[in-house]
Amino acid sequence: MATKLCARNLGSISAVAAVPTYDRALLSPGILHFGVGNFHRAHQALYLDRLFNTGVGHDWAIIGASVMSSDERLRQSLKEQDFLSTVVEQSATESNARVTGAMVDFLMPGNSADIIRSLADPAIRIVSLTITEGGYFINPGSGVFDPRHPVLISDSADPENPKTVFGLMIAGLKERRSAGIPPFSILSCDNIPHNGRVTRDAVVGLARLSDPGLADWIQDKVAFPNSMVDRISPATSTRERELLARDFGIEDAAPVFCEHYSQWVLEDRFTSGRPALETVGVQFVPDVTPYETMKIRMLNGGHATIAYAAGLLGIQYAHEAMEHALLRPFLAKVEHDEIIPIVPPLPTTDLNAYFTLIEERFSNPKIADTVRRLCYDGSNRQSKFITPSINDRLKVGADIQGLALVSALWSRYCFGTLENGQEIEPNDPEWSRLNAVAHLARQDPLAWLAMDDIYGEVGRVPLFQERFSAALLALYAEGVESVLAGYLEGAS
Template sequence: MTTKLSLATLKDVSGTASVPSYDRGSLKAGIVHFGVGNFHRAHQAIYLDDLFNLGRDHDWAIVGAGVLPSDAAMRDKLAGQDFLTTVVEQDNNRSGARVTGAMIDYLAPGNAAATIAALADPAIRIVSLTITEGGYFINPASGVFDPTHPAIAADAADPGAPKTVFGLILAGLKARRDKGIAPYTVMSCDNIPGNGEVTHAAVSGLARLSDPDLADWVDASVAFPNGMVDRITPATGPREIGIVADEYGIADAWPVFCEEFKQWVLEDNFPQGRPALEEVAVQFVADVAPYEHMKIRILNGGHAAIAYPAALLDIHFVHEAMEDADIRAFLAKLECEEIIPVIPPVPDTDLNDYFALIEHRFSNPKIGDTIPRLAQDGSNRQPKFILPSTADRLSRGEDVVGLALVSALWCHYLAGKTDSGKAISFNDPNIDRIHAAALAARDNPAAFLELKEIFGSVADSDLFRRRFADALQTLQRDGTRATLKRYLEGNLAN
């Protein structure tokens, strides 16, 4: 028997899941969050739920905000259970469920006026975002805001009826400025180097297209703290919904599964105040960059490295990829020989110990994280997670055999078939262009490197071009496993 999750049934589900110790009715909104996906509900919302359970800062509850039409489904499901979420935390030796209540409302997509009104409320002091790496309208190769993107151009032409996250944020800021209300802090929670700076560039860059004075005010008055976020959170499907129902007796329309580990490192730049997140283990530091480099290159880069060989070998789950001796050894050799050596020191952190933790986390069989999730959106993830390490090594005159192999594996994957001949289903906003380039690379490897918006100056390196071509031709001729073995034996580079 299952119990439908709601405020009215919290007592009923408390036998199998921990539930909020605070009165949800005591919460007041202090944050508007764009991008209410699984990661947000397993990360930022968890930290706030922990804080509220301590009896602290009940005026910092979350109001979700939808932008895309697809957000309506999430909003409807969460509204049907009073915006509660079942979060199942899973370690190798432990699983446990909790119900979180940090979100108290969710603004439906398509109603810009209602969202702008909420943003103009003086009670809202932070606006946060989890909109994925590809949601910031930046050139993948340069990391620079792209003011020519059609969605940005449309918001610039009609700033009173914005349709993008940044158009809405800017309209809210303008409303506050016009009313003499102090601006909120804008806090990115996405895996992007310098995510606060990138967000600032998007908001200010959009403003400059239609209202330079507003852009100047944003530059002078609005805080955009950088932050590093970390928690492995797979997608939700029938499997996860079924586990919550069968093992915990809870009917949750969109539960979240995640690993037990979580981390959040933030610059303490919140002029209008912030919740006391240091009470629940958020690290506040003067400079987030070292932590970002470590996490994005070792963890996210590691995910990108194993995604494509695993996909080509028809491996579905991440922990199964780590059980494959060749893939695990490939990851270790790549990280220890090419990625970790170009990462700057991180305070009070041994990078080799950090990588050992990553190996352990990737190997967790309880989470059910999937290779298709890691393989999606490569056109945005490769330039952020892999190619910066490549560029750093090339600038130092160092070899890139393993990193070039990662790029070649991505190209080989994009050709469309696994080594066994199965068709690959893609999930990438730029798939038409990159798939065509991958097909052209079957005869001419350099054709793939003509994706300059992805590879940037890396593609100009003769060494990289040679290493990439060698790896891709070996993959095409001998297959994924034989190529991995050649790399592990030190025989891939000619």
Template sequence: MTTKLSLANLDAIKATATVPAFERSALSAGIVHFGVGNFHRAHQAVYLDDLFNTGRDLDWAIVGAGVLPSDAAMRDKLAGQDYLTTVVEQDNNRSAARVTGPMIDYLAPGNPTDTIARLADPAIRIVSLTITEGGYFIDPASGHFNPQHPAIVADAENPDAPKTVFGLVIAGLKARREKGIQPFTVMSCDNIPGNGEVTHAAVSGLARLSDAGLADWIDANVAFPNGMVDRITPATGPREIGIAADDYGIDDAWPVFCEEFKQWVLEDHFPAGRPALETVGVQFVADVAPYELMKIRILNGGHAAIAYPAALLDIHFVHDAMEEPIIQAFLEKLEHDEIIPIVPPVPETDLKAYYKQVETRLFNPKIGDTIPRLAQDGSNRQPKFILPSTGDRLRQGLDVVGLALVSALWCRYFAGTTDSGAAVTFNDASADRLHEAAVNAKDDPMAFLALSDIFGEVAQSELFAKRFTHALKTLWEQGTRQTLQLYLDGKLTE
């Protein structure tokens, strides 16, 4: 028997799950959040739920905001359960469920007037974002904001009826400026190096296309703190919905499953104020860049490194990939030989110990994280998580045997079949052109490196091209397993 998740049923649910200690009626809005997906509900919303459970800062509740038509499904499901979420935290040795309730409303997509009005409300002092790495309109090769993207051009031509997150943020800031209201802080929670700076570039860059004066005001008055976020959070499917029902008796239309570990490091730059998140584990620092680079290179880079060999070997779950000795050894060698040595020092952090913690997290069988999730959106993730390490090593005159192999594995994956001949299902906005380039690369490896918007200056390196070409040729001739073994034996360069 299950109990429908709702405010009215929390007394029944607390027999199997922790429930909020605060009264929902005591909350008032302080944050508008764009991108109410699983990661947000497992991360930022959990920290706020922890804070509200201490009885303080109850005027910082979340209002969700949808932009894409697909956001309507999440809004409808959450509205049907009073914006509550079941979060199931799963470690190697324990699992526990909690119900979180820091969200009090969710603005429907397709209604910019309502969203702009809420953004103009003086009570809103932070606007936060989890819109994925691909949502910032960044040119992959240059790493800069792309003002020529069709969606950006459309918003620049119609600034009063925006359809992008950044257009809505600008319209909200414009309304506040006209009314003499202090601007809100814009806080990115996405896995992008310098995510605050990237967000600033997108907001200011779009504003400048239609109103240079407003752009100047944004540059001078709006804060965009950088932040590093971390918690492995897979997608929700029938498996997760079933576990919430069977193990905890909760009928949740969209529960969130995640690992127990979580981390959030933020620059303390919030002129309009902020909740006291330091009391519930958030680290506030003067410079988040070292933490951010460590996480992106070692954890996210590690995810990207194992995704394609695992997929080519028909492995579905991340923990199963790590249980495969040759993949675990490949990742360990890649991290210790090529990635960790070029990660700058991080205050009070042992990088090798950090990697061992990452490895333990990847072995977690309960989280149910999948290789298809890690393999998706490579056209955005490779330039952010893998190729920067490759570029740094090349600039330092260092070899890139392992990192070139990662790129070759990605290319081999996009040829469309696994080593067993099974068809690959792509999940990438650039899938068509990646597939075409990967097929052509079987005979001419440079066809893949010709994707200059992705590989940038890395593709101009003779050493990288040599290592990539040999790795790809070996993958086609000997298969993934034997190629990985050659790398581990130090023979992939022969």
């Protein structure tokens, strides 16, 4: 019988999993984090747990927060196990379990008053967030903050009762300024190019709608370091809970399974101090840009490259996609021919070796990363992971046949049927619109590229229009495997 995860059972659990070696009763919060999902608990929370195990940084524990009522179930599950999480790190050959204890509380989702009270607490010196790529109110076409969203208009009209993460942070900063308390730093841990700048634009932009003076103060006083984060951590299902109970004898309502690999690169710019994360493997650099460009273009762009073809072929998992006779070569050709050549070089980093590591990570059968997860939210991800590479190649007059095919595969996926005719369940916040435009694009491919909020000026470049149109029409006429085979054979 599995042992329920909770503080009183850590002694017995220590026989099968690593457990905190520090006294959690001596922890005090220094970070408030929005978005307590699998990635956060497998990444930032795990780095802090490692730090606490060295005997230092115990005033940097995490308080969780959320604006989504749907997170209440997770909060309750974590509360019932004393905010402990089991993280199972998996390589292709072994799995290791670790119980992390860096979180000490999780505020009621949507309870603005409690969240603002915590944000105003001088003990909170960093506010971090993993709210997904779509949570930043960015216009994909222009790449800048768009204040026209109804919830932002609501926050600007009633800033004392905010409903967004950014509105809550602004309210907390306003109270700190009034009380003479130094501001906290704001640290995005989402997969967005220049995520610190993007977050600053959202916070300052929203504040400016209701209080320009406060907006100026935030822009002048608050640090928004850019960061690059990397670890594959799929969604938890019954499968993962059963594996944990079977293989480790631990009953955890919300375990996290992730790959063994992990990377975190941070700019060392913080308003009110930071934990000594460099002692547990975090890289601090003057400029994250080259690292994030490499990761977003090659890894996230790589996921997007295989996702929609695999989805259309009915493949369930990423490692199964990598076993397909056409998909792994397709990924390699797009990466080597079109992505890697326009990734800025990094000192001490061999981009070809980095791609080899990506292939190994995608092929890890223990991760069981679903293709459906990789296909999700293309309306936000394509403009960040694929379109920038297209844009950079077009600027230097280089061809984009492979990347245009990636975009065409996304359009074909949004048509809503697999190659065998089976219906695809909605898999994007913008699914209704994407599905309607995809049906138009079957006859008129340029209708897809006319979505300015996703493609912007790139969608009007003749070479991209030509390559995309040819690829999309071929996908409907010949099928996915035939088109991939033609691309790999070098057919134009």
